[in-house]
Amino acid sequence: MENNNASSNFIKNIVIEDLKSGKRKEVITRFPPEPNGYLHIGHAKSITLNFELADEFNGRTNLRFDDTNPIKEDTEYVESIKEDVRWLGFEWDGLYFASDYFEEMYKRAVLLIKKGKAYVCDLSPEEIREYRGTLTEPGKESPYRNRTVEENLDLFERMKNGEFKDGEKVLRAKIDMASPNINMRDPVIYRIAHATHHNTGDKWCIYPMYDFAHPIEDAIEGITHSICTLEFEDHRPLYDWVIRECEMENQPQQIEFARLNLTNTVMSKRKLKLLVDEGIVDAWDDPRMPTISGLRRRGYTPEAIRNFCRAIGVSKSNSLVDVAMLEHFIREDLKIKAPRTMGVLRPIKVVITNYPEGKVEMLEAENNQDNLELGKRQIPFSRELYIDAEDFMENPPKKYFRLFPGNEVRLKHAYFIKCNEVIKDENGNIKEIHCTYDPETKSGTGFTGRKVKGTIHWVSAQHAVPAEFRLYNSLILDDEQEEGKTFLDNINPNSLEITQGFVEPFMKNAKPNDKFQLVRHGYFNVDPKYTTKDKLVFNRTVSLKSSFKIQQ
Ligand code: ATP
Numbered sequence: 426m427e428n429n430n431a432s433s434n435f436i437k438n439i440v441i442e443d444l445k446s447g448k449r450k451e452v453i454t455r456f457p458p459e460p461n462g463y464l465h466i467g468h469a470k471s472i473t474l475n476f477e478l479a480d481e482f483n484g485r486t487n488l489r490f491d492d493t494n495p496i497k498e499d500t501e502y503v504e505s506i507k508e509d510v511r512w513l514g515f516e517w518d519g520l521y522f523a524s525d526y527f528e529e530m531y532k533r534a535v536l537l538i539k540k541g542k543a544y545v546c547d548l549s550p551e552e553i554r555e556y557r558g559t560l561t562e563p564g565k566e567s568p569y570r571n572r573t574v575e576e577n578l579d580l581f582e583r584m585k586n587g588e589f590k591d592g593e594k595v596l597r598a599k600i601d602m603a604s605p606n607i608n609m610r611d612p613v614i615y616r617i618a619h620a621t622h623h624n625t626g627d628k629w630c631i632y633p634m635y636d637f638a639h640p641i642e643d644a645i646e647g648i649t650h651s652i653c654t655l656e657f658e659d660h661r662p663l664y665d666w667v668i669r670e671c672e673m674e675n676q677p678q679q680i681e682f683a684r685l686n687l688t689n690t691v692m693s694k695r696k697l698k699l700l701v702d703e704g705i706v707d708a709w710d711d712p713r714m715p716t717i718s719g720l721r722r723r724g725y726t727p728e729a730i731r732n733f734c735r736a737i738g739v740s741k742s743n744s745l746v747d748v749a750m751l752e753h754f755i756r757e758d759l760k761i762k763a764p765r766t767m768g769v770l771r772p773i774k775v776v777i778t779n780y781p782e783g784k785v786e787m788l789e790a791e792n793n794q795d796n797l798e799l800g801k802r803q804i805p806f807s808r809e810l811y812i813d814a815e816d817f818m819e820n821p822p823k824k825y826f827r828l829f830p831g832n833e834v835r836l837k838h839a840y841f842i843k844c845n846e847v848i849k850d851e852n853g854n855i856k857e858i859h860c861t862y863d864p865e866t867k868s869g870t871g872f873t874g875r876k877v878k879g880t881i882h883w884v885s886a887q888h889a890v891p892a893e894f895r896l897y898n899s900l901i902l903d904d905e906q907e908e909g910k911t912f913l914d915n916i917n918p919n920s921l922e923i924t925q926g927f928v929e930p931f932m933k934n935a936k937p938n939d940k941f942q943l944v945r946h947g948y949f950n951v952d953p954k955y956t957t958k959d960k961l962v963f964n965r966t967v968s969l970k971s972s973f974k975i976q977q
């Protein structure tokens with residue numbers, strides 16, 4: 426795989442330093458998703474970073490499911506995550522589940538209890554919150570904090586054996602209720618949840634909390650650099666505490682970077698799940714979703730996503746990236762890869778009155794002028810065609826150079842045609858447009874007799890392949906919400922527009938996820954869900970133009 430590692434970042438610098446100083450002999454990273462939803466473009470940033478970093482130093486990357494919360498997790502998510510990581514072009518070294526380590530974690534928790542570093546607490550979740558204090562006030566010690574080791578060992582075992590109800594007891598690390606860092610104020614490390622786990626079934630009814638589980642998982646796997654997002658910066662002292670006090674052999678280092686935020690996009694899995702559950706989108710892979718599966722259905726390629734992730738870089742400060750930048754990278758990729766063909770999104774019929782009835786002429790065209798390897802194709806031309814409704818106006822304003830009564834335009838790859846008459850039905854709607862063509866003006870013959878200002882695309886009516894076009898706009902109108910409103914109040918009611926039209930016969934046998942540029946309309950992907958034997962369905966990936974200029 427091509428690996429564009431030319432650019433540096435602060436994490437890479439840490440790795441280089443660690444290898445130079447002998448602190449590390451190798452680089453082992455991991456991508457640790459919680460299987461509680463589908464992966465999104467933010468995860469792609471983390472995936473690209475972790476896999477490419479290890480790859481550059483001949484290291485390894487594990488895919489590890491951080492499945493410590495049985496209530497929200499599901500094997501559907503596990504499968505989709507594997508598929509998406511692979512599709513992005515990465516191969517993991519080890520495939521692990523945090524739940525594989527439950528036994529080991531339990532032992533480490535017992536070790537903490539024996540060392541007097543953990544205790545069973547009976548305070549309710551609300552009380553624990555109250556006792557925790559605030560940023561300006563220290564916390565209060567739990568009345569259960571000084572239970573004996575024996576009592577704690579007994580209670581913790583009974584928690585494990587299912588003798589207590591959810592929320593009745595927790596295991597807490599005994600650190601410092603007066604710490605200026607709230608995460609260090611005796612954090613909960615185990616809770617009771619009588620729930621069936623997608624991997625361990627009903628074996629466990631106590632589950633480790635993220636802050637306890639994650640460092641242990643990293644240490645067990647020998648992770649050297651544990652890369653996570655900035656919100657965990659204040660958790661790092663706890664991460665280090667767990668590694669130290671649990672006496673883990675390996676000592677991974679947590680390094681935080683800024684998560685990706687995109688304009689007009691919600692990224693949290695909780696919100697994305699809400700969009701699915703509320704029926705605002707089709708499913709997790711709806712092409713309007715910023716999920717990897719949604720982007721795939723929309724027509725994004727792994728290369729475009731990886732290039733985007735490299736270009737946004739890795740930093741320590743949160744920022745908002747313009748979604749136009751993501752669009753820039755798919756245009757760049759498809760510019761060369763996609764054949765440039767013709768499709769009519771909102772058809773109106775054109776009859777060329779001086780073209781012989783029944784005659785069909787095959788016109789030849791390059792599939793992509795910027796990539797001759799894509800070859801040539803034949804486009805049938807005949808007396809009746811479809812053009813796009815937006816390419817005709819009965820009463821055009823000044824500077825409208827497309828078709829209107831009395832005007833002449835070029836049909837792409839074909840002839841000049843001139844509009845002579847507009848035929849309407851009894852309701853006054855345009856039925857067909859009557860034109861004449863000039864046989865002298867055939868494309869590629871070097872005709873220089875006169876010029877026309879407009880070139881429009883078309884398909885031959887008798888050869889046209891019916892197609893549905895799905896045109897997308899931002900799902901989210903505004904990144905900010907008014908007070909008392911949620912992101913659901915910012916949903917764009919016009920995020921999807923569907924039209925019925927035609928494409929040229931070249932595309933008749935197109936397969937799901939084949940990609941085309943429909944000239945002047947943008948890049949399109951054959952939808953893998955809705956396309957049938959009888960009808961092609963196209964998702965518009967992106968239009969052709971953007972005002973966005975990338976700084977390079
Ligand atoms: P979400 O808030 O979307 O649910 P999460 O962080 O809870 O995300 P995880 O499944 O725990 O989701 O994430 C797996 C990895 O992906 C973590 O290391 C996390 O830091 C990283 N990650 C998640 N969202 C982003 C993002 N927007 N940008 C960069 N990395 C991200």
Ligand code: MG
Nearest residue numbers: 458459461694
């Ligand atoms: Mg999470």
